[in-house]
Amino acid sequence: MSEIDSLKAQLQDLQTKALALFADASDSKVLQELRVAYLGKKGELTSVLKGVGKLPPEDRPVIGQFVNATKTALAEALDKAEALLSVKEKELRIEAERIDVTLSGRTATQGVLHPVQQGFDEMTAIFSHMGFDIAEGPEVEDEFHNFDALNIPAEHPARASHDTFFFHAEGDEEAKLLRTHTSPVQIRAMQACVDAGGEPPLAVVAAGRVYRCDYDVTHSPMFHQVEVFKVDKDVSLANLKGVLQHFLSAYFEKDVPIRLRPHYFPFTEPSAEVDIGCVFCNHKGCRICKGSGWIEVLGSGMIHPNVLKAVGIDSTVYSGFAFGLGVERLVMLKHGIPDLRLFFENDVRFLRRMGSST
Amino acid sequence: MKIPLSWLKEHTPLTKSVAEVADDLVRLGHEVEGIETPRAGVKGVRVGQIVEMVSHPDADKLKLLKIDLGDVEHLGIVCGASNMVEGDKVPVATVGTCLPNGLKIKKGKIRGEVSFGMCCSEAELGLAEDADGLLILPKDAPVGEEVGEYLELEEAVLDLDITPNRGDCMSMRGIARDLAADYALPLIEPGDEVVTTDDSVAAPTVAVTASEDCPLYTACRIEHVKVTDSPDWLQARLIAAGLRPINGVVDVINYTMLDLGQPMHAFDADTLDGEIEVRLAKAGEQFIALDGKEVALHVSDLVIADSKKVIALAGIMGSQATGVTERTSNIILESAAFKPAKISTTRRTQALVSDSSMRFERGVDPAMIAVAMDQVAQMVEGLFGGKVSVTTSVGDADSLIKDKQIQVSMKRIESRLGVAVPESADAVLERMGFAIERHDDRLNFSVPSHRHDVSIVEDISEEYARVIGFDNIPAVMPSLLTITPRKLYKAVDAAVAGGFIQVINYAFISVDEQRLFVADDGEDLVLFNPISEAMSVMRRSMFPSLLNTAKYNMNRQQTGVSLVEQGRVYAGHMREHTETNMLAWLMTGDVQQDSWFEKTRKADFFDIKGAVELWLSGRGLTARFMADDNVQGLQAGQTANIFVGKSVAGVIGKVDGDVAKQFDLSDDVFVASINLDVLHAGKKAKFQPLPEFPSIERDLVFLFDKSTTSDAILQSVRKACGQQLVDAQIFDWYDGKGVPEGKVSLGIRFVLQDVKRTLTQEDSDKAMQAVIDVMSQKFQAELRG
Numbered sequence A: 001m002s003e004i005d006s007l008k009a010q011l012q013d014l015q016t017k018a019l020a021l022f023a024d025a026s027d028s029k030v031l032q033e034l035r036v037a038y039l040g041k042k043g044e045l046t047s048v049l050k051g052v053g054k055l056p057p058e059d060r061p062v063i064g065q066f067v068n069a070t071k072t073a074l075a076e077a078l079d080k081a082e083a084l085l086s087v088k089e090k091e092l093r094i095e096a097e098r099i100d101v102t103l104s105g106r107t108a109t110q111g112v113l114h115p116v117q118q119g120f121d122e123m124t125a126i127f128s129h130m131g132f133d134i135a136e137g138p139e140v141e142d143e144f145h146n147f148d149a150l151n152i153p154a155e156h157p158a159r160a161s162h163d164t165f166f167f168h169a170e171g172d173e174e175a176k177l178l179r180t181h182t183s184p185v186q187i188r189a190m191q192a193c194v195d196a197g198g199e200p201p202l203a204v205v206a207a208g209r210v211y212r213c214d215y216d217v218t219h220s221p222m223f224h225q226v227e228v229f230k231v232d233k234d235v236s237l238a239n240l241k242g243v244l245q246h247f248l249s250a251y252f253e254k255d256v257p258i259r260l261r262p263h264y265f266p267f268t269e270p271s272a273e274v275d276i277g278c279v280f281c282n283h284k285g286c287r288i289c290k291g292s293g294w295i296e297v298l299g300s301g302m303i304h305p306n307v308l309k310a311v312g313i314d315s316t317v318y319s320g321f322a323f324g325l326g327v328e329r330l331v332m333l334k335h336g337i338p339d340l341r342l343f344f345e346n347d348v349r350f351l352r353r354m355g356s357s358t
Numbered sequence B: 001m002k003i004p005l006s007w008l009k010e011h012t013p014l015t016k017s018v019a020e021v022a023d024d025l026v027r028l029g030h031e032v033e034g035i036e037t038p039r040a041g042v043k044g045v046r047v048g049q050i051v052e053m054v055s056h057p058d059a060d061k062l063k064l065l066k067i068d069l070g071d072v073e074h075l076g077i078v079c080g081a082s083n084m085v086e087g088d089k090v091p092v093a094t095v096g097t098c099l100p101n102g103l104k105i106k107k108g109k110i111r112g113e114v115s116f117g118m119c120c121s122e123a124e125l126g127l128a129e130d131a132d133g134l135l136i137l138p139k140d141a142p143v144g145e146e147v148g149e150y151l152e153l154e155e156a157v158l159d160l161d162i163t164p165n166r167g168d169c170m171s172m173r174g175i176a177r178d179l180a181a182d183y184a185l186p187l188i189e190p191g192d193e194v195v196t197t198d199d200s201v202a203a204p205t206v207a208v209t210a211s212e213d214c215p216l217y218t219a220c221r222i223e224h225v226k227v228t229d230s231p232d233w234l235q236a237r238l239i240a241a242g243l244r245p246i247n248g249v250v251d252v253i254n255y256t257m258l259d260l261g262q263p264m265h266a267f268d269a270d271t272l273d274g275e276i277e278v279r280l281a282k283a284g285e286q287f288i289a290l291d292g293k294e295v296a297l298h299v300s301d302l303v304i305a306d307s308k309k310v311i312a313l314a315g316i317m318g319s320q321a322t323g324v325t326e327r328t329s330n331i332i333l334e335s336a337a338f339k340p341a342k343i344s345t346t347r348r349t350q351a352l353v354s355d356s357s358m359r360f361e362r363g364v365d366p367a368m369i370a371v372a373m374d375q376v377a378q379m380v381e382g383l384f385g386g387k388v389s390v391t392t393s394v395g396d397a398d399s400l401i402k403d404k405q406i407q408v409s410m411k412r413i414e415s416r417l418g419v420a421v422p423e424s425a426d427a428v429l430e431r432m433g434f435a436i437e438r439h440d441d442r443l444n445f446s447v448p449s450h451r452h453d454v455s456i457v458e459d460i461s462e463e464y465a466r467v468i469g470f471d472n473i474p475a476v477m478p479s480l481l482t483i484t485p486r487k488l489y490k491a492v493d494a495a496v497a498g499g500f501i502q503v504i505n506y507a508f509i510s511v512d513e514q515r516l517f518v519a520d521d522g523e524d525l526v527l528f529n530p531i532s533e534a535m536s537v538m539r540r541s542m543f544p545s546l547l548n549t550a551k552y553n554m555n556r557q558q559t560g561v562s563l564v565e566q567g568r569v570y571a572g573h574m575r576e577h578t579e580t581n582m583l584a585w586l587m588t589g590d591v592q593q594d595s596w597f598e599k600t601r602k603a604d605f606f607d608i609k610g611a612v613e614l615w616l617s618g619r620g621l622t623a624r625f626m627a628d629d630n631v632q633g634l635q636a637g638q639t640a641n642i643f644v645g646k647s648v649a650g651v652i653g654k655v656d657g658d659v660a661k662q663f664d665l666s667d668d669v670f671v672a673s674i675n676l677d678v679l680h681a682g683k684k685a686k687f688q689p690l691p692e693f694p695s696i697e698r699d700l701v702f703l704f705d706k707s708t709t710s711d712a713i714l715q716s717v718r719k720a721c722g723q724q725l726v727d728a729q730i731f732d733w734y735d736g737k738g739v740p741e742g743k744v745s746l747g748i749r750f751v752l753q754d755v756k757r758t759l760t761q762e763d764s765d766k767a768m769q770a771v772i773d774v775m776s777q778k779f780q781a782e783l784r785g
């Protein structure tokens, strides 16, 4: 056998063996080792090439070609085996990383706003967007702001119906009380305007806690009201209706029909109770609206001239409307909450449920 | 007020159905609280005639009756009553009927005799509280007819809530007037038959010394009256309108009050001494009211008196001793005008309410004083006999009854209503009793004596609004834009984002709860008329109500709660008090539920502190927490004051174990509160260029005495490192194995950076050495490994 034939046979042999090993390789690490073993600087192919020096010069290009062909074949085989393995390995890895996607996610515990707060925020936001300024007032009030200035003198029958909480007064101290409505903020806001040398227009929304000495299934001694008023030249009953219509539709997130019924409040003239089309039966009549299709939601009217007079606003020049609404009542209607007491029991199961609805 | 429809029809010929009338009343401003058909329960009770009556063979007190109901066969009924005779007509409840008292009539055997129904008394029909014997119906009652129909028992009664300004509508006549005006029907005037007076009866002598409060007082005397029960029809009317029959004379007075709106009073003339005086009460005078209540009179109370005693609190209630009873034979009738404010004040201070005071307070029509007097005198004479004197009258009736004149501008009314007023509205108002003259824009308005509530232009605008109908007023958005620019902080929102559940508690708590956290310094605001002891003082700390809420929830299957409340605390005196806006947190029990990725653990101080810090940082504020062992209700060693800037903004700590136990809370309870009113606005976020040069992170671990606070350590660290320190944090805290008793190993992580250049290893070494030196000098801290 000539030197060249022997080398060829050797290369042939090497290739056969290598291809078999490549095919058998179980992971990419083994393949990497095989690459080094066959194609590396100190690899087998290199050692075979060492024999080339012994060949006669005319044979050398022939064997060179042969060696290159073997090298290419091995390299290609290695690349192919590697590609195959990496697909297989990825599949294995994916299988190994398989999880139960239905397990709950990692979350921080979520807090919730009290439903009354939510109602409060929604309502003041609506009025605020409409252009009403936000005002606040004290909850411990005096008789002037809570009654007298609102045209409810001491002997007025309406005063008795307010179920007022009074404070222990000592000596000649003027009796203080817990405000029975948010209307005193109306007085304070108008007074502040006049005292600062200003004059209407005034458009104010005031929200807060109010108190009535009444505690049973449908009454809470503390609840929340939102008071809204506007004083300007030529403010009309039609404007009151416009604002009410807009607010009630915005709050209930649908076009609710409204109805104004003549009523009596000492601080407004004319006065009207405001009904909305029953939200439970869509105005058709049900148990909750006692078949009438209407539900009373708030009291309203044109500010009585005596109220304007009490704060020094000229009622022959200015007029205004005002209304006050019970936050709990509207929240109960909007969310179908059956019992007022739920708001102040603060059962976190109730609060969480009401919080998740928004 | 209860309004039987049939009674209204005596004042105006209504033809509409009760439902229509109710709707129209609502439109006119009278709230309809309900429509009742109170005696619908007597259906099946018919007029029967007793055609045969024999005694029960086995029982003396029972009678066997044969009843003719107009049917082919007569009905056999066993009856225990004794006030009937053969031929009488009585109400007969047939088998299957259910009576108002719930009794269901069945065929039954009484002592061996079969009974096919029951003859009824007034009580059994729900017409009276009690009765002896059967209700004997008039001779002309048609046999077989439903008794309910015959007695008009099944009619509808409207329950109206009359607003306090409409005293004129607290009568059938008043309501009828509004309806008649609206429907363009005539209002039937009360009868004008004159009472025949008898000169032999002396008219009462009356002196009015308090003429300011009693502008008109009229009285007449009726002698030889035989007071019996009032007739059935009258009693039925009173019951339908919600009043109890008492005796004939009182019933007639009440009937007339409901009918015309004028409250009157009757005295037993034989119990009076001397002449009648209308005056203010004298100091120390006493009075026993009709209802038996002993009243100590105030000198401001208006009273009716004789020469010896007070006989009535004017317009509110008569005295017990001078009232009319079945034994009365001579009476004095009073019909008067009293000033509403006077009646209201006495009603309030004496806490005495009556149907009479309700009307006088709201204002009655002085035009009815004489009319009602005539009606009562006539009815008493007609029903119970007697001779009537002429009426004594003190005061100027004519000036009381005179119409008020008001000039108004129609433009002004239209601008207030936002709608043009049609001339047709005038006709409706005129039917209500107003007189209107139009001279272009100017209106001369004549207000009748029954409308006390109308005196200014705004009142007239309301009358027009009612007549036009609120439904016919358009909805017009006004121009609005008066917002003063300001930033609104919604304090509670950020706390909720931190995982807390917002609660809203009553602002009043018990005094005992107050004392748990606030010492008694006389600054409590105590309610005079609390709902209960548990709600008697305005809270000065947010913690008691939060603890109660925690208790409520921990008793309801919660293993832990994180609560937040925004509200006010209140303190001070009547002359000066403060209301402070607070935000308060409470944590107790498990901080989270066991989950597949994390096990539950109990809340501790640093949970709530983290919540407070997170909340503050959301507002751009940082706080320093300074330990304070003397905060009432909180545990020493786990309590701190929260400083924002130089002011104490709040407190944080662990609730004293004994206090927590009082609220049945067995886990540690942590609370914090922040005074929202002392917080300044916080720094506005300001742009800074991102750092150009890299930062270096270094860690040092020291052994400190346990008493050294991290706050003090970090402050010294900051000073030692100077400008280049971006951040320093405690990243490790360890007092376990290998750490000597009383010591703690603290790891501090430093982030160093320079705005002008890249820091070198030497720079950071220098900074670390400065820290090591300071820690050693200041805290004798020893560097570990």
Ligand SMILES: [Zn+2]
Binding pocket: A278, A279, A280, A281, A282, A283, A284, A285, A286, A287, A288, A289, A290, A291, A293, A294
């Ligand atoms: Zn409904």
